[in-house]
Amino acid sequence: MQAALFDTFGTVVDWRRGIAREVATLFERHGVTDLDPFAMADAWRARYAPSMAEVRAGRRPFVPLDLLHRENLEAALSLCGVDPAIFPSEELDALNLAWHRLDPWPDAIEGLTRIKARLIVAPLSNGNLRLLLDMAKRAGLPWDAIMGAELVRAYKPDPEAYLGSARLLDLDPSEIVMVAAHNDDLAAARTCGMRTAFVLRPHEHGPGQNTDLAPEQDWDFVAADLCDLAAQLGA
Template structure:
């Protein structure tokens, strides 16, 4: 008799875990203007990401999707670092803001996801909205079975409603769903919500000076080197 699988669905944090946002955004900034350092700008733009979602999670602000938050954060970062938006064509600014839809996958992402897809339901559990994640999948060749955008869930991680809502949409109990992420805080919140967890490191997500999430810091169900390694390990895991 074949052993029961650990989970039925493996969902993925996307920015940083599946796609390399830093190099993708830096490239888009460099194509837009030579007035700023593209790597510095990418990090500063991303630095406003979590704070901008906090009012939505707390209920102080109605849900708005990441295109709205990214545009607000782009304008604030541009003002801070001296990127000229007001003299650019509006269509060029819009394209820059939508660079988050066109991010490159890490080299192991597509082969690892393709193998996992043979055994499990796979999809993003991301703060990106459905259109963003769909465009990203087309651009990077991500072979998702399902796309669970934050606009379907009406909130942002690490709100427990995001994790539980994803499981509910899939008609699965939380313990039959796994979140894979390169961020320990994301996994901690998923675990508290009852999901299974898998950690993979992305030690260059924030560049050569990265100091966080270099290794697993919690009792996660699986710790893998990358998504290909996860696709090797996971079919062998059974509930303990």
């Protein structure tokens, strides 16, 4: 095994608390009191998959996730009964960058640092390069390279997202372990010939999470967190 590629949102960083924190600041500034910031974070994230599906289906050319996030922000506000027009658009632009400022789970930096001593470590995320770069620089994530959907112009779980990333690393997919807290991501990676590591993140979606609470296939590794994965990889 030569490389470990990591899903990022949910697997390495806690998007829900980070987004809710910045939503709360905006809502306080504008006196919005009838929408829970966590509900808004969930609504924003709920539009993530359908917005990428348009690109995956070829109904829309590839655009970076920052742009999808910005469109989804206004759509989610409207769906939650808050008129996006009450906010200056520069403030929505600034909130959109909250995805660049997410905090890692407590085990992430130690786990990645240990795995980096044995393998190439890089994100294989649907986030665009600048988003992942800003996130890493702020949080100190020790990636060897910033990879992901934008470099191969394909969103996971499109096979090209996995196969194109393997080509950029000049590796056979079997030399790569895909690390994710999401069974569907690992299923797609396995179909492409990658090895797979499931990391338990039972609070990614908050206290009521009812998805990805357990492995749904016999993944090559199942880990409680990234330090546990490092230990299993002998790192």
